[in-house]
Amino acid sequence: MTLLLVVAIAIAAVPALAEESSNVALAGGTHTQTSALTVNVSYVNAMRLVLATGAGAPNCAITPANNTGPYSIDFGQVNGLGVSPSACVAVSGTNPVVYGTNYKVTPTWTGFLGGGTNGTLTVYVSTVFTNNTFLKMREAANVAGLTTDLSTNSAAPQSIGAGNIVSGTTLNRALGVAVTPDNTVAAGPTADSAVVTYTLTVP
Structure with a gap:
């Protein structure tokens, strides 16, 4: 930023009287000075994409809640039978069992x-689960719609919202983990994770 300060003061000494510039009152009156400040900015475009915990149950917490990310969400324990799920998920289906x-x-x-x-807003799985043969990510408009595995191809992501989306409008969505019954890998329990990437595009 550049600051330009201009102060013009003219003083002439004469016997018994001091005069100032023509735009300044004489001695005994009101004295006025002016300064000019040039304010420089660079106006740029900006984008923000905020993920947050759903307004209603089931709603596992998305952290951190600081509107900046990177974000994380914990579905708790999952298995191929839907037994003892976390309180923040809804369980549906049998093969696979979907935690939403x-x-x-x-x-x-x-x-x-x-x-x-x-x-436009899209989403895809950028990093799959280690046990990706029986653990799959899903995303839909609501929990009941979690019927299709989320794309793992960055060139063919899944669209979020119907057509174009509006800036500042919150989209209520659902995220799911589909677990196919499997007896080839011992559970343990075994911690696993996947990374889902969202892309906002504005022409």
Whole structure:
């Protein structure tokens, strides 16, 4: 940032009287000075993508709640029978068993043409589970819609929302883990994780 400070003061010494510049009152009156400050900015466009815990149950907590990420969510213990699930998930199906939870995603952008109504949002699995033969990620508009495995191809991600999305509008969605009954790997229990990547695009 550049600051430009301009102060003009003219003083002429004469017997018994000091005069100031023509735009300044004489001695005994009101004295006025002006300074000019140039304020420089660089206006740029910006985008934000916030993930948060779903408003209603089932709703496993998404952390941190600071609107910046990277985020994480814990589904707790899962198995191929749906036995003793975490309180923050809903369990459905038998083969596979689907553990589902609600969550929210809010895309926001500014400084683009289109009136803030022309964004698109996609999601895919960028890192699969270690035991990916029987553990799969799913994403849908609601828990009941968690019927299809989420894409693992960055070139063919799954779209979120119907058509274009609106800046600042929260989308209520569901995330799921599908567990196919399996007896080739001892459970243990065994910790596992996958990474899901969201992409907001604004032309």
